[in-house]
Amino acid sequence: MSASDKTKVKRAPKRGFYDCETIYNILDNSFICQVAFVHNGYPVIIPTIYGRKKDHIYIHGATVSRMLVELEKGFPISVNVTETNGIVLARSAFHHSLNYKSVTIFGEALLVTNEDERILALKIISDQIIPNRWEEVRLPNEKEMKATKIIKIPISEASAKIRTGPPIDDKQDYDLQIWAGVIPIKTTMDIPIADPLLKDGILIPQSVNNLMKD
Template sequence: MKVTKKTKVIRSPKRGFYDKETIYKILDNHFICQIAFVYEGYPVIIPTIYGRDNNNLYIHGATVSRMLLELEKGVPLSINITQTDGIVLARSAFHHSLNYQSVTIFGEATLVTSENERYKALKIISDQIIPFRWEEVRLPSKKELKATKILKIPIVEASAKIRKEPPSDEKEDYNLSIWAGEIPITSTIQNPISDPKLKEGIPIPESVKKLMKKE
């Protein structure tokens, strides 16, 4: 990625990464992002599901969605995805920190109008959450597709910021009798819970089994 004034990491620049491999890896490990934009003169930030296809992110929602109606106008937006990996406890309160991985993207969204791309985008978003589920379910009807708006956001201006290190204390504080270290934080896939209205005898689908094995 080309480093720009917007994407350049200023605070702790050694933690900044601009290569596609690092950025895409973080994006592909998640499916929820926070989208920020200015609406009627005030800042708004809204969480939404996304899917990545090469150098584009797709988001979707109801055709009457305030966010999508505004973003399709091409207003500037910013997207953030953050994964917290651990609480870093130092010997001093000042140097407590977090280990994390984050990506920030700047750009504009465009409305997807091609029916083929719209259909493809919905599958991409579905696969971002749980691969292979799309092949197991009833696919969207014409009525459902008509009620859905899809936007595409090119990943042009983007950077990652990663902290993965132990506490950093003042030199004299290393002699203090105070515990310091990291408390790791992880997210895990739990055992699936069947819908109470599920017909008897329906097994857990392959997409869910594969997701559980991934853990």
């Protein structure tokens, strides 16, 4: 996709990326996004889980959710996903930074009404967090589906911004006797903790074991 006035990275433009492969890779490496919209004349940002399928992301919530009620009206929105990979410590306080990957999407949300797509969207969101967990659990019943609203957002106007590498100091500061470098940040899955009410003899499912291997 090409850069637009909305998506073009203006601060440090060399860090901007507009190709689908880069954008999709960042989206696929996370499952929490921040959704920004205007409600009753004031800005609101709400974190929520999402799932991507081709050129759309899906989000869901209660039918009475303030966010989803607003989004289904087709108002302009912005969605951001950010992955932080390192704290960048420079020789000067001014040049401290972060290594990160982020995607920002602009557009209008669409209410999903087709029942087959609604079920598929919930599976997509589930798989975004833990692949194959959907096949191991009780699926939503009719009552639960009626209480759930699903929105999809096209990834048609989006950009990625990425910073990597060591700190960038002023030339004269490289002679200072001050440590500089990067502290990597890694997100890992820890040992699963069973529900205290779990019946005896139920083993950790394959989907969770696969997550631990990753």
